[in-house]
Amino acid sequence: MDIESLREYCLSLPMVTEDMAFGEDILLFRVCDKIFACLGLVPGDYFVVKSDPDYALELRDRYCDITPAWHWNKKYWNQLSLRGNLHEEMIKGLIRHSYSEVVKKLPKRLQKEHPEITAIRETME
Numbered sequence: 001m002d003i004e005s006l007r008e009y010c011l012s013l014p015m016v017t018e019d020m021a022f023g024e025d026i027l028l029f030r031v032c033d034k035i036f037a038c039l040g041l042v043p044g045d046y047f048v049v050k051s052d053p054d055y056a057l058e059l060r061d062r063y064c065d066i067t068p069a070w071h072w073n074k075k076y077w078n079q080l081s082l083r084g085n086l087h088e089e090m091i092k093g094l095i096r097h098s099y100s101e102v103v104k105k106l107p108k109r110l111q112k113e114h115p116e117i118t119a120i121r122e123t124m125e
Contacts, residue, residue, distance in 0.1 A: 003039065006047060010037055015031050027039040034105075037050075045082050045083045046081060051097060053075050
């Protein structure tokens with residue numbers, strides 16, 4: 001999956017914004033101002049997503065292209081190699097999982113104000 005496809009897919013999810021708060025070579029994707037994914041633009045071969053802690057460990061054990069994310073809380077964040085053997089559908093599934101993990105921890109008030117994010121999360125579980 002290439003950088004532009006990743007970007008388009010992340011931005012297709014409800015209430016997602018992007019910014020470069022960590023510098024010009026790191027693109028962040030947020031839902032309600034909370035980061036759910038990070039894309040390294042230079043050299044453009046890694047992508048960071050959030051996971052349930054047990055699932056994060058399971059993924060690392062099963063796939064050599066998934067490792068603990070550098071400079072992120074390794075309990076929750078995995079780094080995916082975009083030059084490896086991960087299929088597009090798997091990467092999209094991990095993006096949805098990451099989005100869902102962030103949405104479910106948003107304040108209930110925000111979830112009620114934006115039912116589209118809760119509806120998406122419920123279809124992902």
